[in-house]
Amino acid sequence: MDILARATALVGGAMVLLRRTGAPGTQAVGEAPQIPAAKKQGIMTLKMPTAQGWAPGQVPRAAAGLRVAPFATGLNHPRWIEVLPGGDVLVAEALQQATPPKNLLDRVTQATMRRAKALGTSPNRITLLRDRDGDGAAEVREVFLEGQNQPFGMVLADGTFYVGNTDGIVAFDFDATAVRPVGPGRRLVEFKPGGHWTRSLLLSPDRRRLYAGVGSLSNIGDEGMAAEEGRAAIWELDLETGKARIFASGLRNPVGMAWEPGTGTLWTVVNERDGLGDETPPDYLTSVREGGFYGWPYCYWNRIVDDRVRQDPDLVAQAITPDYALGGHTASLGLCWMPAGTLPGFPDGMVIGQHGSWNRSILSGYRVIFVPFEAGRPAGPPRDILWGFLSTDERTAFGRPVGVAIGPDRRSLLVADDVGDVIWRVTAA
Known part of the structure; x- marks a missing residue:
C-alpha cells in the first residue's frame, strides 16, 4: 500500500470510528424533521465505498410488485436522462474532473473519489x-452529441436542442428526421465552472422559459461570496428574448427539477452543506418560489444559523424553510414527477435518485425513493423503489443512482446508474 493510500485509509477510518458512536439512530426526514444539533468536524468525515459495478445477472432490489432490468449497459458514467417525443432516450455521460490538489487532505479526498469512481476523465458526450x-x-x-463540457441537463423544444454544460447553456438546431443536433452550438448563458458542476435543465409548461440548476463553488462560501456570484441558484432563461436571471437563490446545490402538474409549481432537490454531522442538516425536496431565498450559506432548515459563516441577519430573516427533508447527505440528485398508475401501487408523487453520502459515519442514500403527493404537496413518508446499490458492510458500491425519468411507454421508470454504467428500467413485476 503506498503512502497516499495509507493516508486515505487512516484519515477516513479514524474519523469514522470517532464519530460513529454519536451517529443519530433515525434520519431527518419529512415535513417536520428532527435535526440533531450541529457538531463541527475539524476534519471532514470521509467515507466512500469502493466502486465495483454489477456482476453478470446481478440487479438492484425492487419494491414488491416491481421488476428491474437493464435498459442499456456498458455506458461511461451515465448521469442524466431525457426522453425525446419519439421515444428515443438520451443519456448524458459526464464526470467530475480533478483540479490541482492544494494540500494532503485534497490528495486524500481525490484518491478516495477516484476509488469510488466519482472523479476522472469526463466522457463529455450524449448517447442516444x-x-x-x-x-x-x-x-x-x-x-x-460529443465534445461537450461536462454535459448534464438536456431539453428539446420547438426545433432546438438545449444542453446544460458546466460552463453554460448551449443551443443546437435539431433535425427531427435524422434525430440529430445540427451545426455548431450557440452559447446562450454562461455559468462559472467548477465546484458543483452539474447544470440540470427543465422546460416550463408553456415552453417559453428554461430553468437551470447551478450549484455553489464550495461548501459554505469558503472562498468568499464574490466567488459564489451567480451560483447556488436556479436560473430562468426567456427563450424568446434571450434574457436570463436568477429565479431563486440560497440553494446550495439544486440538481433535479420537476413540475407538480396540479398547481404548476416548480420543485427541486437540494444537497445541503457538509461538516456538521451525519444528519445535520438534511438534504431536501422543496417547492421553489420566484425570488425566494433558501438560506445558504448563512443558515439551514427553519433559519438555523451556521456560525462557521460570516452572517447576514437580513438574509437569514428572509430564508424560506424547505418543504420536505430527505435525510442528511443522501446526495438526492435525480427528480421526476410520476403520475399515479405509472408503477403499480404508487399514487401521484416525486421519484428521487439518491446518489449516496460520503460525509457520514454511517452511509445514507444509495437508493431510489418515492415521495407521495396530495393537493400539490408531500403527503406521507418516503417509499423505496430500488435499493441494494450498496453492500451490507458499506465497503462496496455496485452502483449509484442519479437521474430518473418516466420511460417512453409511460409505464416504466428509467434510472441512470453512474457506477454500474447502466440505465435501469423499472416496471410492474
Whole structure:
C-alpha cells in the first residue's frame, strides 16, 4: 500500500470510528424533521465505498410488485436522462474532473473519489438509445452529441436542442428526421465552472422559459461570496428574448427539477452543506418560489444559523424553510414527477435518485425513493423503489443512482446508474 493510500485509509477510518458512536439512530426526514444539533468536524468525515459495478445477472432490489432490468449497459458514467417525443432516450455521460490538489487532505479526498469512481476523465458526450422492438432493452446505441463540457441537463423544444454544460447553456438546431443536433452550438448563458458542476435543465409548461440548476463553488462560501456570484441558484432563461436571471437563490446545490402538474409549481432537490454531522442538516425536496431565498450559506432548515459563516441577519430573516427533508447527505440528485398508475401501487408523487453520502459515519442514500403527493404537496413518508446499490458492510458500491425519468411507454421508470454504467428500467413485476 503506498503512502497516499495509507493516508486515505487512516484519515477516513479514524474519523469514522470517532464519530460513529454519536451517529443519530433515525434520519431527518419529512415535513417536520428532527435535526440533531450541529457538531463541527475539524476534519471532514470521509467515507466512500469502493466502486465495483454489477456482476453478470446481478440487479438492484425492487419494491414488491416491481421488476428491474437493464435498459442499456456498458455506458461511461451515465448521469442524466431525457426522453425525446419519439421515444428515443438520451443519456448524458459526464464526470467530475480533478483540479490541482492544494494540500494532503485534497490528495486524500481525490484518491478516495477516484476509488469510488466519482472523479476522472469526463466522457463529455450524449448517447442516444432506442428500443426498436419494444422489449424493454435498447438495441440501438449511437453518439448523439460529443465534445461537450461536462454535459448534464438536456431539453428539446420547438426545433432546438438545449444542453446544460458546466460552463453554460448551449443551443443546437435539431433535425427531427435524422434525430440529430445540427451545426455548431450557440452559447446562450454562461455559468462559472467548477465546484458543483452539474447544470440540470427543465422546460416550463408553456415552453417559453428554461430553468437551470447551478450549484455553489464550495461548501459554505469558503472562498468568499464574490466567488459564489451567480451560483447556488436556479436560473430562468426567456427563450424568446434571450434574457436570463436568477429565479431563486440560497440553494446550495439544486440538481433535479420537476413540475407538480396540479398547481404548476416548480420543485427541486437540494444537497445541503457538509461538516456538521451525519444528519445535520438534511438534504431536501422543496417547492421553489420566484425570488425566494433558501438560506445558504448563512443558515439551514427553519433559519438555523451556521456560525462557521460570516452572517447576514437580513438574509437569514428572509430564508424560506424547505418543504420536505430527505435525510442528511443522501446526495438526492435525480427528480421526476410520476403520475399515479405509472408503477403499480404508487399514487401521484416525486421519484428521487439518491446518489449516496460520503460525509457520514454511517452511509445514507444509495437508493431510489418515492415521495407521495396530495393537493400539490408531500403527503406521507418516503417509499423505496430500488435499493441494494450498496453492500451490507458499506465497503462496496455496485452502483449509484442519479437521474430518473418516466420511460417512453409511460409505464416504466428509467434510472441512470453512474457506477454500474447502466440505465435501469423499472416496471410492474
